[in-house]
Amino acid sequence: MLLSAKSLGLTIGQLLFSDLSFTLNPGDILGLIAANGRGKSSLLRCLAGQAEPTAGEITRARGATIALAEQDPSDLGATFRDTVLQGLADPEGEFWRADILLDELEVPQGFRDLPLGQLSGGWQRTALLARAAVSEPSVLLLDEPTNHLDLSRIALLQRWLKGRTVIVASHDRAFLDAVTTRSLFLRASESRLFALPYTPARLALAEADAARDRQHSNDLAKADQLRRQAAKLKNIGINSGSDLLVVKTKQLKERAEKIEAEARPAHREGSAGAIKLNPTGSHAKALVSLMDAEIRGEKPLYRTGTLWIEPGDRVVILGANGTGKSRLVARVLAAIQAPDPSIKVTPSLVLGHSGQGLEQLPPKSTPFDLVMAHRTGDGPARSLLAEAGIRTDMQTKPLGLLSGGQRARLAMLLLRLTAPNFYLLDEPTNHLDIEGQEALEAELLKPQAACLLVSHDRAFVRVVGNRFWEIRGKKLVEVDGPEAFFAAQTG
Structure with a gap:
């Protein structure tokens, strides 16, 4: 030890x-x-x-x-x-x-x-x-x-x-x-x-909690049965004047009370803050089209070839560190904000963006101010922030005082209020706990959601992605899945 x-x-x-x-x-x-x-x-x-x-x-x-x-x-x-x-x-x-x-x-x-x-x-x-x-x-x-x-x-x-x-x-x-x-x-x-x-530990935990729930239900049912028996005996004892039945009634009630006191329900994990998105659909055939765009750092990195993202596509960019994944995200973001002949964006696109360092959140702003910018009322704004796990006393304080998990949940809340039809996400699971990751996965799996994302979280990528673009040398190519890339990277 x-x-x-x-x-x-x-x-x-x-x-x-x-x-x-x-x-x-x-x-x-x-x-x-x-x-x-x-x-x-x-x-x-x-x-x-x-x-x-x-x-x-x-x-x-x-x-x-x-x-x-x-x-x-x-x-x-x-x-x-x-x-x-x-x-x-x-x-x-x-x-x-x-x-x-x-x-x-x-x-x-x-x-x-x-x-x-x-x-x-x-x-x-x-x-x-x-x-x-x-x-x-x-x-x-x-x-x-x-x-x-x-x-x-x-x-x-x-x-x-x-x-x-x-x-x-x-x-x-x-x-x-x-x-x-x-x-x-x-x-x-x-x-x-x-x-x-x-x-396997989480599966064992779920089984243990389910067994505890079943035991709790059985214990309460047994206690209820004992109380009903005690009530019947009490009436008989009163009518007959039997001291023995009065004692038996008291014993049954005490047994019921002891069972109720010892009965314990399964653990209920309180949420650290809800994550709900509000993806909206689009009738556009392609939300984003890459027309052989050149992605550059200090020097040319790769060309995209001709690729596109349609409604319902959840595209994951795969590539080793430093190959230019985040630069592609930044280039698409810039094309959404200003015309780019190499990256065409449908006019109906509504963007939901979250950067790797949550840089879209101004550090001197408060959570309350950011939510109010979406024209919600005072009361609804406070309710939304509380639902996202941000306590009342923190809602009007600078973002720098929030934990990483709170800022990540705030970023997801702001995406929800934007009601996008296209998500541009760079490492969105950073700072999110497992509950938050799974909630985000569920939201992105909704039929209306379309996204382009970068993530090193293998579990997240496996669940969310349905298309995969890999940076190979000087080209961006579509591949069938992430497993070959994962195997090459992890040895």
Whole structure:
């Protein structure tokens, strides 16, 4: 045993979890699963010794060390290498450890001396992972490690984690299935632990909850039957004056009350915020037509050939990192906003756009102002925001104070109010919990929805996509499905 939690509980404004007990043994990779705002990051900080639980105790094996890789860097001015060196007790004497690890994680030499602020979100995550891992801790705690990583980096991380002892909080279903050996579903009460990867563990959880529901219904039915028997005996006892029947009536009522008190319904997970879109149809034959457009970065990247998107098409762009997926999204966005002879857009197109960094949300605006811009009334605006998981006290505060999950849900709400017939989405599942991802999938699968999207979330792509465009060399080509690309990227 390297780490154990006993009867752990945490309340921060609200009860996040209680009576949580588990142990972590060498080689375990434990997936930590819960909706946004339900205490995953807080639990990791408690396990790392950075915060104190409200109740219970955490025991670490003698000599065991624990390191936490958080989601976001606090110092964007520090270089990649200096960030990693912060994880060493003696950075000057042990600098070689950092170089070895950066080689293992395949960090390009040219990135190592750049400030984190000049690097992508994926490389920032890699720097925080390396800082936590460089001292070779006994237990590594990871908070959403795959956010902003492309498939090749996710595959490298999956290989690198093998043989290590890890607790990982993640909403990436394919990643959890690939790396975890155990799954902990964190709940306010009665958290559930399974010695299974995510998908089979979730099926086991659903079966356990269904069995609990059946037992609860049976218990209530039995209690009701006992009460009806007690009522009959009471009437007979009153009419006959039998003390024995009065005692029997009391016993039946007490048994019914005990059964009712002990009967527990299955867990009902409260939503972190609803995601509902409002896709509208179009009578246009093609919403967007690519007429052999040239996609460029600092130099030409590829040509699109002749392709088009019709109503009902859900097109996924596949390509390695840096090949120009987001540049195609940006080019289509620009063509919707101003004429482009190489990308034709039907005049009836109504756009719903969400960028990778949610850059369409002005950071100084408030959620209330953004919703009110769609001409909703004061009351409806507040109701819509509450439904999307944004509390009343946060609705009139700057967006920068919202969590990533809240901002993602706000972005989806604004798409809903736009009522588009074409969605342009770049990494839309970033920051969404599994419940949110599945809700977004269901909305995009509605018959009216059409979209062009980029995503590194394999589970999301497999569910949503019905057409696939892959960047191969200097060309964009249509392929039958994503699996060959996934296999090539993940090795």
